[in-house]
Amino acid sequence: MDLLETKRILAVQSSVCHGYVGNRSATFPLQLLGWDVDVIPTVELSNHAGYPIVKGRTLDAAHIMDLYEGVSLANPNGYDCLLTGYSRGKECVETIFQIAKLVKAKNPNAIWVLDPVLGDNGKLYVEEAILPLYRSMLPYADLITPNGFEAEVLTEMPVNSLASAYDCVQVLHEMYHIKHVVISSFLAIEGNVWKLYCFASSIGSKPFYVKIPFIEGFFCGTGDLLTALLAAHIASNEFKEDSDSFKRAIEVSLSSVHEVVQRTASRVESLNVKEYHPAYSELSIVKSQHSILSPSFPLFGVYFDRSQNAV
Amino acid sequence: MPVSEVAKRVLSIQSSVSHGYVGNRSATFPLQLHEWEVDVVPTVHFSNHLGYGSTRGRACKPSEVLELLEALLEKNHFVYDAILTGFIPNQRILQVVSKLLIEYQSRHPHVKWIADPVMGDQGETYVEEDVLNTYKDVLSHAFLITPNAFEVKLLTDVSVVNKATALYGLKRIYELYKVPQVVITSFEDADNSDLLFSMGYSLKENTFYSFLYSYPSLSGIFTGTGDLFSGLTLAKYVDEESRQKDKTSKNEREKNSSLGFFTEVIGQVLTCMRFVLIRTKEYTLQQLKHDSSIEKNRFLLSNACELRLVQSRDDLISKKNIYTPEEWNGLERNF
Numbered sequence: 003m004d005l006l007e008t009k010r011i012l013a014v015q016s017s018v019c020h021g022y023v024g025n026r027s028a029t030f031p032l033q034l035l036g037w038d039v040d041v042i043p044t045v046e047l048s049n050h051a052g053y054p055i056v057k058g059r060t061l062d063a064a065h066i067m068d069l070y071e072g073v074s075l076a077n078p079n080g081y082d083c084l085l086t087g088y089s090r091g092k093e094c095v096e097t098i099f100q101i102a103k104l105v106k107a108k109n110p111n112a113i114w115v116l117d118p119v120l121g122d123n124g125k126l127y128v129e130e131a132i133l134p135l136y137r138s139m140l141p142y143a144d145l146i147t148p149n150g151f152e153a154e155v156l157t158e159m160p161v162n163s164l165a166s167a168y169d170c171v172q173v174l175h176e177m178y179h180i181k182h183v184v185i186s187s188f189l190a191i192e193g194n195v196w197k198l199y200c201f202a203s204s205i206g207s208k209p210f211y212v213k214i215p216f217i218e219g220f221f222c223g224t225g226d227l228l229t230a231l232l233a234a235h236i237a238s239n240e241f242k243e244d245s246d247s248f249k250r251a252i253e254v255s256l257s258s259v260h261e262v263v264q265r266t267a268s269r270v271e272s273l274n275v276k277e278y279h280p281a282y283s284e285l286s287i288v289k290s291q292h293s294i295l296s297p298s299f300p301l302f303g304v305y306f307d308r309s310q311n312a313v
Numbered sequence: 314m315p316v317s318e319v320a321k322r323v324l325s326i327q328s329s330v331s332h333g334y335v336g337n338r339s340a341t342f343p344l345q346l347h348e349w350e351v352d353v354v355p356t357v358h359f360s361n362h363l364g365y366g367s368t369r370g371r372a373c374k375p376s377e378v379l380e381l382l383e384a385l386l387e388k389n390h391f392v393y394d395a396i397l398t399g400f401i402p403n404q405r406i407l408q409v410v411s412k413l414l415i416e417y418q419s420r421h422p423h424v425k426w427i428a429d430p431v432m433g434d435q436g437e438t439y440v441e442e443d444v445l446n447t448y449k450d451v452l453s454h455a456f457l458i459t460p461n462a463f464e465v466k467l468l469t470d471v472s473v474v475n476k477a478t479a480l481y482g483l484k485r486i487y488e489l490y491k492v493p494q495v496v497i498t499s500f501e502d503a504d505n506s507d508l509l510f511s512m513g514y515s516l517k518e519n520t521f522y523s524f525l526y527s528y529p530s531l532s533g534i535f536t537g538t539g540d541l542f543s544g545l546t547l548a549k550y551v552d553e554e555s556r557q558k559d560k561t562s563k564n565e566r567e568k569n570s571s572l573g574f575f576t577e578v579i580g581q582v583l584t585c586m587r588f589v590l591i592r593t594k595e596y597t598l599q600q601l602k603h604d605s606s607i608e609k610n611r612f613l614l615s616n617a618c619e620l621r622l623v624q625s626r627d628d629l630i631s632k633k634n635i636y637t638p639e640e641w642n643g644l645e646r647n648f
Contacts, residue, residue, distance in 0.1 A: 076360060076361040
C-alpha cells in the first residue's frame, strides 16, 4: 500500500454494542478493505430491536453535529466518502443533510452514499413527515441504496417486477439526478415463482439486474453490509479497468454479502435450534473475512432492455 | 483460513472515539482480525483522543454504562469468554463496571478478565484519584493485567527505574493482588537509555514463568499503544494456548514449558507493535515532508501520528516473534 494513500470514509448510522447492524455491519468490512473509518452513531443501543431487551439512547441532533465538528477538525483532509444510514427523527435527518453538504464543501470529490432507511416488508420505520425531507436530499447523493419498499415510498411507484424496477430507477435518475441507484432487493413474481432481485443503474450506463438465490432465514444487517461494500468498491474506483466498473462493483458486493449470509445460515443450521432467536442469526462477518476480501461465489448481472420487457 | 473452533467472544469496555485509534478502536480491529466477536461498551465517546488538545463529545454517564452492561450481561444473557477493560475516567463508572463484571464472573467462572489499569503515564495522571482505590479493591479478580511503569508505582508504591525494581514491582503485585498473569508493558533502565524493557510473569500450575524482553526505543508521538498491547495480548494468548493444547509431541511441550507460552505471546505482541509503530512513524514523517506546517499545529500533528492499524493488517495477525527473551540472573534467582 502506498505510504501516503489513505482512504477515508465517514459513516453516520446506528451503532450497537452487540451484533451487526448499522455501523457495526459496515466498519470491520470497510477496514478490511483498507479504509480508515470514522464513525458517528445516531443511536447507541445494546443490540438491534429484534431482541427481547433493547437498551441505550438516541443521540440528538446537537450531539451528532458536535461529533461531526470534532472529526472535521481532527481530519483536515476531509473524506473520500460519506456513508449515511438510519437516523431517528426529523431534526437528526436534517443534521445529516447538513453534514453531507459540509463534507462535500470540504472535498468536492467526496461521494455521498445515502441508504434511505425508511422501512421494509411494507412497513415504515419512520414518520411520514420525514419523506419530503428525504426526497429533498436525493439530488445531493451520488449513490442511493433503497430496498424495494423504500424505492416505492420515495417515488410512489410500485416495485414488484424488473420492468417496474426499471421505471422507478429512471424516475430517480431523471427527477433527482442521482448518478448511481441500486435497489438492493425486491421480490417479483414471475409465473408462479417468486424471485429475489437487485436492480442497479448508473446514468450513462446500461441498467442491469442480479438474481439473488434465496437463503432461508431472517438476517438483520445485510442491507447495511451491502451498502458499505458498495461504498468501498465504488468510491475506491478499483474496477476502473473493467469495461463496466459499476456493474462489477455491484456483482462483487452482492457476492460477498451472499457468502456471509450463507455462512451465517450454515452456522444457524449447525446449532440445531428449534426457535428463532436473533442472537443466533447475527451475521458471521468476523468469520467471513475471505468473503469480504475476495468472494468466490460469483453472482452475475444481466443487462436489462426495457423495450423487450413490456410487462 | 479454517474457521476456528475456539470460543472467542470478548466484551471490551474502554474509551471510544469517532476518529483515530485509541481505546475500543485500538483493540477491536486487531481482535476481529483474529476472528474474535468483539462487543463494545464505551466509557467515553469523544470525536478524537485528548492528545489533540481539545475534543468534542463527552464521558458517558455511569447510568448509561450500567444500562448497557446490564442489558448485555444480565438481561440478554450474552456469553463471553473474556472481558477487556481499559480507560475508565472516574470511580463511579469503574465501580459500575467492576461490580457487574465480578457478578458475571461468579456465574461464569471461566471468563478471563483482562484489565489494563489505565491511570496515567510518565508521571502524569489521566483519571480521577479515587479510581486507584477502586482498582486496588478489585484487581484480584483479574486474569491478566498490563500496567505501565507509572501504574505499577501507583498500585505498589514501587518506583520502577531498572530491572531490579521492575522485578520487585511484579513481586509486590503478586503479593497484593494475586493476579496470575502480569506484564509491565514498558519501562526504562537508567543504565540503558536507548532501550525499553518489558517484564512479566505467568503463574501456571504453581510455577512462575517470568520473562524479560528489551527492544530499541522508537522516538515519536504514539497514542493508543497500550490499548493495542492489551487487545493483542488477549488475541495472541488464546491462539497460543490452543496451539499448545494441539501439540501432540511430548518433546515440544517440554521444550516450551521451561519458558511458558506466555513469554512467546508477549514476544509476538511486541513484534506486532514494532511493525505497526514503524509504519506509523514512516507515514508521519512522509506527511511532515509533504507539508511542514503540520508540525506546528497540534491538531494536524496528532492526526498525522494516528496508528496505521488498518494498513497493518498482515502484521497484526502474524505470529512472528523477532525478540529473544533475555537471560537475566535476577529473574532466575527470584521468581
